[in-house]
Amino acid sequence: MPADVFEPPAQRGLLTESIARQLQNQIRSGALPVGAKLPSERELATQFGASRNVLREVLRRLEAQHLIEVAPGRGSFVIDQSAADARSYDALYRAGRPTVRQLIEARIPLEVEIVGLATERATDEQIRAMRVVNDAMIAATDPVTKARADLEFHETIAAAAGNPVLRIMLSSIGGMMFEMMLRSNSDPSIAQPGVPHHPEILDAIEARDVDLARHHMREHLALGLRTYGADLDVGLDVMAARHIETLLERRTAG
Known part of the structure; x- marks a missing residue:
């Protein structure tokens, strides 16, 4: 049964x-x-x-x-x-059938600004929290846990920015970000080039180098524009559903 x-x-x-x-x-x-x-x-x-x-x-x-x-x-x-609360915006976004490209285009200006503010304002405790979350992401062995830790890493930076409006804006697209991260963290052509950016972002935040932190965040987010191939302009929902089913088939076959 x-x-x-x-x-x-x-x-x-x-x-x-x-x-x-x-x-x-x-x-x-x-x-x-x-x-x-x-x-x-x-x-x-x-x-x-x-x-x-x-x-x-x-x-x-x-x-x-x-x-x-x-x-x-x-x-x-x-x-x-x-x-519903702020996360109900997810349904409004999805009604427009956004593509991976469109999500990346939205994240770049939002998260580059967020990381700039976080670099100026993050406390030592908040930076330690970022490192803990990033270590958990690196240590994760399954794509769902890794993607959740990846999302938490970006949300932790948003919290350190000290601007509740920006934090809520990022939270409102968290569901779509997770779906993109699930694909990114289980595709070696995307995951491996993307991994170094997290430590680089963290080092720049810790050094209080705003310009460098912004640069590394922009490069991190723009990576998808170079690596997603045909999936870049596929509807995010379609891409995510297809990828989850592919992962399930691999697990079952294995």
Whole structure:
């Protein structure tokens, strides 16, 4: 039975991402309208061939994204997204079907400014936190954990910039950034050239060299423009879904 399925940790993360994306798309497209009750955990586990633990994580993810409300004893229901917080902007962005190129174009001016301010304002404790997160990213052995640490690295820099508006702006595109990072951190042609930029950014922040920090951040983000190839102008949702399924197939075959 699906409830007894055991997935290795790396595969569990990919399954969670894959199933969450499918349900997100059903909710955002209206296939699951506001007020609709989702199938039970057991039914979803059977439908997707995954463990109950994976489905619990999926439902927690949807609840955190303000797509569903979990009512104890009654089930999970699709809610009106207009009541969501800043992260609800994710749905507005996706309605425009942004490409990888467009996300990079948006991140460059935003994160270059963020890192400049962080270089001026970061405390020693905040810089240590950046290094801890970056070390965790380097040590991670599965793409989901690595991508989450990568996102946290950029969010930690945003926190150090000391500007809540910029931090919220970055947070609002965090979901799309994660999808891009999932691809970047599991594709050697992108991951290997990109890895050196993090330590370079950190060293520049620690040295309080604003111009150098901005330069390294710009180079880090622009790397995708040179390495994504045909995927650069594919819709971000399409690219991410395709890549997750490819990773799952590799894990299953292995």
